[in-house]
Amino acid sequence: MDAVRPFSVEGLDVRGRAVSLGPVVADILGRHKYPEPVSRLLAEAIVLTSLLGTSLKFDGRFTLQTQTDGPVSMLVVDFSSPDAIRACASFDEEAVASLSRDQATPEALLGRGHLAMTIDQGKHMQRYQGMVELDGISLEEVARRYFARSEQIPTEVRLAVGELFTRQEGEGPAQTWRAGGVLIQFLPDAPERMRQPDLHPGDAPEGTEAHALDEDDAWVEAKAIVETVKDIELTDPEIGVEILLFRLFHERGVRLYDPQPISDKCRCSREKIKGILTTFSDEEVAEMTIDDKIVVTCQFCNTHYEFDADKR
Template sequence: MSAPVRTVSAEAVDDIVLPFAVEGLSTRGRLVRLGPAIHAVLERHGYPEPVSKLLAEAATLAILLGSTLKEEGRFQLQTKSDGPVSMLLVDFDAPSNVRALARFDRARVARAASGDDLVGHGHLAFTIDPGGDLSRYQGVVALEGLGLEAAAHSYFERSEQIPTLVRLAVGETVTAAGRSWRAGGLIVQHLPSAGPGRRADFHPGDAPEGTEPHRLDEDDAWTEAKALASTTEAHELIDPTLSAERLLFRLFNERGVRVFEPTRLAAQCRCSAEGVDAMLRSFPPEEIAHMVGDDGMIGVTCEFCSTKRVFNPADYGVSSP
């Protein structure tokens, strides 16, 4: 049964993951477009601009990789390194929620010559918790001072052995309302098991109707898919006026690209007053006493979303000083 053919949508939508397939090239992938969601994540922290940009790249990469999980799954990306940004931590709760934080040396960040210098050398870990009774999985790859894109490529080359191309882009738009962060990402993977090419929902170029599609060997197919995907410009990934579908059409229209239902994304922390309360109740009274501030209360601030919650020490068997 042939896939339906329809017109490419020109509607630009932010905060989505759009899965796609170029079946004639045995290639699948996902396109991420982030607007208000990534701006909310970064504005909560007020990090220096280079740190915000790096954290947005990490969040985009985490969404690209974690968006294959089922609804109850969780994906975590974490770096530990000797660079000015010593740690990046991104949690993606499938299918849509993301939160992130960074730890860094402000003076070293100011002296860094480029964004890649911020990461330094260390390791990048991906932790996958598919939920249910399934086991957790962790993949680790070295950070070698070349940035997150290079680390992702190294991971797939050495660990997954799936031909993969990853593109990440972060920038700001300036309007009368002010400055706003944006991010975008593209992952393209060669999956020969996807089977023979089928009719796509975007017309494959200007060939006459009824023309038999050109079949390629798998290696040649990936070479072509990678070459096409590599033409993606950073500004295209974050352009608020360019729809995700139109960008995919630009890249793959000669071979036909099939898109699937997009998933909406949101900046959403999983912290809660109930969770903090349960944590406090796990501490003995003597440790609780050390948490009491000058105002006689216990203040707990979430590192991810910067939400501060205040608790009465009397509720935990401790008298105020």
């Protein structure tokens, strides 16, 4: 079962979430059939959204979206409580193909722009949106900056994506995707212990430096532990998050909470698409019509919906 596992480490005043994704990420990427670098980047975004979306304390939606000038101009990952996730990407095929494997890093693929994290609590509730500038940084660094700026919570994140090859008797090797991640936050009882180095002073006069500030020893230790995690430990189905968390934190007293399942589900439906079509003018409908039919394809799940143009 693909699931997020919340946990706490009392000895380090840390709370966190870890996730290992197999069928969910494999099915999403398998439908889209994006180039390998785009698939890897989207998988990272799916992992990060899983970690953040399952932390919602209410029914609602969490959406992560990038808009940048890089080869991958947009990523959208949408999580709807309690467990549904969907994702898609927009990219320049030639620009992606021109990058070598070593060049196709998340930073190079994204380029410059911004990432938005939106929380939608439903009707009659105000939406919340946080923005992070993307200036050649990874999605891991995006999460660190987001929490440092918006919530002032020390946060560390590790994301990993891998390809798993299996072979059955009489058949050639089969490839599938795996992805995983771990996010920890320092939440001591005493707020003054949550000190962290200031962010870069930005528009301050040249030569101005961020105020030097030592981090709490417990948080330094927790970060150092997470930084030791190898990609294979986050993606290997034989390890799993429970074994990994025990390996990392057993000396400090790790406590695991009930897993929160993640499912590959799209919110599109024939009724929703039909409702959208009724908002278009006759001229716009005529432009969409081919052989008296209107065909709409969901960008998330690739489901095709066909309508008679005169019965929309």
